[in-house]
Amino acid sequence: MTTSAVVGRTGPRARAAAFLHRHARVRLTLLLSAPLAWLGLAYLGALAALLVTAFWSTDTFTGDLVRTFTWANFHDLVTGEVYRTIALRSLGVAVAVTLIDLVVAFPMAFAMAKLASPRAQRWLVILVLTPLWASYLVKAYAWRVMLSSEGLLGWGYGLGATIATLSYLWLPYMILPIYAGLERLPNSLLDAAGDLGARGWRTFRTVVWPLSFPAVVAGSIFTFSLSLGDYITVKIVGGKSQLIGNVVYDNIGAANNLPFAAAVATVPVVIMLVYLAAVRRTGALENL
Structure with missing residues (x-):
């Protein structure tokens, strides 16, 4: 019995299945259509709405939105020394957090990937994941208690906290990204470097670091972006410090100036786009 006879007897569903079997790109398009539609509506649509709102203004008397195009919000943002200081402070905090996490995470990830036994690796991954199971607020307030003047550390509140x-x-x-990257690093390369006379630092500089750099970039994207937009932690332990997220929150709430809040919110978006463009030029994103 020919294929056409089978298709003719089994109806439209079988013809559709045969069509999709012959056209892989159509299958892929249909498979990705739902998540791409969600991405376009929920994420890109929200960003578009944010950008549009940033060019509106608020009536100072009634507090109503004025849907008229204006550059006033960005002009105030660029010319205001306070906002420039807050933006630079937020950028500095994000860089500091990323560097601290890198210094702490790399030896931990290396020990997990190259020194621990397979059984110990599983337990270590669980231990790393355990803090993520607790609420963000619980962890932040726990640090508030430790950092208070009567707490375990007694540092007090501020930018350092x-x-x-x-x-x-x-x-x-x-x-986790560094651990995943180091786990893919063949042990034979480390053995070969040692056989060729390379000591620990040279092996790290010429073998380990270049091959794990994409994983470091992946981790830095998380820590940098999350720190750049955070506003809850600085509210809890930051004292009088202000970051970009606090300016956005205050203008949405107390000030009731949604357009200016939208304009401020574009700052971390622009910074992240610049950062991603910079790391993309290094080729790290292509090797993730």
Whole structure:
């Protein structure tokens, strides 16, 4: 019996199945259509709405939105020294958190991937994931207790407390990508470097670091972006410090200035786009 006879007897469903079997790109398009539609509506649509709102203004008397195009919000954002200081402070906090997490995470990930036994690796991964099971607020308030003047550390509140708390909160997001990258690193390369006379630092500099750099970039994207937009931690342990997220939150709530809040919210988006463009030029994203 020919294929056409079978298709003719089994109806439209079989013809559709045969068509999809012959056209792999159509199958892929249908498979990705739902998630891509969700991405376009929920994420890209929200970003578009944010950008549009940033060019509106608020009536100072009634508090109503004025849907008229204006550059006033961005002009105030660029010319206001306070906002420039807050943006630079937020950028500095994000960089500091990323570097601290990198310094702490890399040796931990290396020990997990190359020194621990397979059984111990599984337990270590669980231990790294365990803090993620607890509520963000529980962990942040736990650090507030420790950092208070009567607490275990007694550092007090401020920018240093914010950096320490954020470094703890986002550390697993740095450990896991580096661990995954180092686990893929063949042990034979390390053995070959040792056989050729390379000591520990040279092996790290010429073998381990270049091959694990894409994983480091992946981890830094998480820690950098999460720190850049965070506003809850600085509210809890930051004292009088302000970051970009706090400016956005305050203008949405107390100030009731949604357009200016949208304009401020574009700052971390632009910073992240610049960062991604920079790491893309290194080729790290292509090797993830």
